[in-house]
Amino acid sequence: MHEFSIAQQIVDVVFRTAQENEAQLIERVVVVIGELTLLSEEQVRFWLQEFFSHKPISREACVEIIVQPALIRCSHCGFEGAPPCPGPEAHFLLPILACPRCGQSGVTIKEGRECLVKKITVKK
Amino acid sequence: MKVIEFQEGESFDIELEEDLLKRNQQLAQANGQLLEKHGILAIDVMGSVGSGKTTMIERLSSRLCQTKTIGVVAGDLTTTIDADRIVEKGAQVVEVNTGKECHLDANLVGKALRELPLEKLDLLFIENVGNLICPAEFPLGAHKRLVVISVTEGPHMVVKHPHIFRGADVVAINKVELAAPMKVDPEELKKDVLAVNPGAQVVKTSLVQDQGTKDVIEALGLMAGSGAEA
């Protein structure tokens, strides 16, 4: 739901970085969205393309979104890996409660919660 | 330092690692530290539209204002209706109109904190925007998270929106006097909450009748005599 404002923030970062580097043209924007955020890749892409299409400097920009898979770590047994696959009827983002190896709760999320501008390609 | 010269018209990559959600987390931490410095216990009040968040803050304020100086940050899309209601209960209120935003974020709350007399306050309520999805992703720096839901939202609202409950310390199931006509069993809702978050304290309330308010105060650790530290 907050994809709109997140996209605005991404656009701010991109334009600021382009300006700091005296770029004339923004060709590519690479954004990373964690699998465990509540952000929809589709909606973020839509708004980014919408915002970029209004400025000559970014009109041609190609938006690339990388979905970062989730990585969790268990503090009890040291398990590190993907969270368990939820059942068919469960929401696929259902909170991760227990370690898939030892069953204890207390897993921490190491990856999958990020939302960042990773790279932009520009032309001077 | 390595300086790379670029030819006119040449493309180049700029690597940057600016995490937008992490930025909110950092600001939330700063809010938390500011509040702690002033000995203020802050409670983020979340829940769906119309579930009873403002009524909850009114009820809690009425009971606690004898012993504590209370501040409220009222997040509202466009109006001051909620803020006006709370002012009547004797709390210091700062209104934050979020405009188009579906949630409060740590930056907005940080700005609101600058408008409150922090040195005087013991307790701060932050009324989040009515929404069960987005606020879950934006910590504000509060010490406790109170989620207010109501039986009028139907029997499946917890299983459909697990995230907001995962981070909750206390969940109030409100409007329980309407459970029978709504054909909703509050016990089932409670089970759903505990399945997502076994550590949560679940309280049934009927805030129009001021029922359950004391249990919420207890669950939040705000009993008279217990200081702002809790």
Ligand SMILES: Nc1nc2c(ncn2[C@@H]2O[C@H](COP(=O)(O)OP(=O)(O)OP(=O)(O)O)[C@@H](O)[C@H]2O)c(=O)[nH]1
């Ligand atoms: N029947 C019943 N109505 C209640 C109860 N608690 C609150 N209400 C009513 O529900 C309506 C919404 O209450 P609010 O406290 O304004 O809800 P809110 O969550 O702050 O609403 P927004 O800020 O607009 O999202 C009001 O008309 C309240 O009087 C309750 O326990 N039972």
Ligand SMILES: [Mg+2]
């Ligand atoms: Mg309200």
Ligand SMILES: [Zn+2]
């Ligand atoms: Zn384990």
